[in-house]
Amino acid sequence: MKNLMLKELRLSTHPMVYMWLILITLILIPSYPYVVAFGYVFISFVFIFTGDKENNDALFTAMLPVAKKDVVQARFFTVVGIEVLSLLLALPFAWLSTRLNPAGNPVGLDANASLFGVALVMYAIYNVIFIPGYYKTAWKIAIPNTIAIVLASIFAAVAEVVVSVVPAAARFDGCAPETIGFRLAALATGAVIFVGLTLIAEHRAAANFEKVDL
Numbered sequence: 001m002k003n004l005m006l007k008e009l010r011l012s013t014h015p016m017v018y019m020w021l022i023l024i025t026l027i028l029i030p031s032y033p034y035v036v037a038f039g040y041v042f043i044s045f046v047f048i049f050t051g052d053k054e055n056n057d058a059l060f061t062a063m064l065p066v067a068k069k070d071v072v073q074a075r076f077f078t079v080v081g082i083e084v085l086s087l088l089l090a091l092p093f094a095w096l097s098t099r100l101n102p103a104g105n106p107v108g109l110d111a112n113a114s115l116f117g118v119a120l121v122m123y124a125i126y127n128v129i130f131i132p133g134y135y136k137t138a139w140k141i142a143i144p145n146t147i148a149i150v151l152a153s154i155f156a157a158v159a160e161v162v163v164s165v166v167p168a169a170a171r172f173d174g175c176a177p178e179t180i181g182f183r184l185a186a187l188a189t190g191a192v193i194f195v196g197l198t199l200i201a202e203h204r205a206a207a208n209f210e211k212v213d214l
Contacts, residue, residue, distance in 0.1 A: 021044065087116060098112070124196075
């Protein structure tokens with residue numbers, strides 16, 4: 001697994017991944033839907049999987065003396081690592097955003113714990129749809145990636161609208177100390193969904209890849 005991870009980091013992780021991660025700083029912009037900043041991470045995955053397709057990476061890796069499930073697991077470590085890294089990078093900018101924009105974000109969730117909970121669920125939806133879909137063939141990217149991004153985006157849009165128009169859901173927005181419990185609950189729920197769906201995605205992807213005749 002160590003060698004597979006080194007291969008992922010040195011050969012598969014495209015330099016553009018880090019460029020797209022920089023866009024997490026969009027959280028600092030006033031009157032901007034902050035959840036979009038997390039959505040750019042999906043574009044970075046396109047570079048990884050497209051690069052692998054062009055380099056015939058699936059066939060190359062499958063010819064190595066490793067199990068197919070380990071190949072899938074190494075890719076999951078890469079994808080989840082990038083997602084977690086985006087969240088960690090966002091933390092200081094979210095803190096700074098609340099100081100620079102004390103009136104809050106008029107076009108969506110503020111940079112609070114609820115926003116991170118929504119981002120986690122977005123990532124979970126993407127993982128459980130795209131990666132198992134990709135490993136059905138180990139080369140078709142466009143259709144599963146498009147479906148995954150669309151559904152993750154729909155969830156984010158619905159979450160933003162609900163918080164904006166449903167009075168009871170307004171407690172998940174803002175940064176008021178008296179409602180912090182609701183925001184932490186949203187974050188915890190997002191984390192549980194992220195872990196659960198990502199584990200399901202890994203199991204399904206590994207099962208799909210075992211059936212692929214390379």
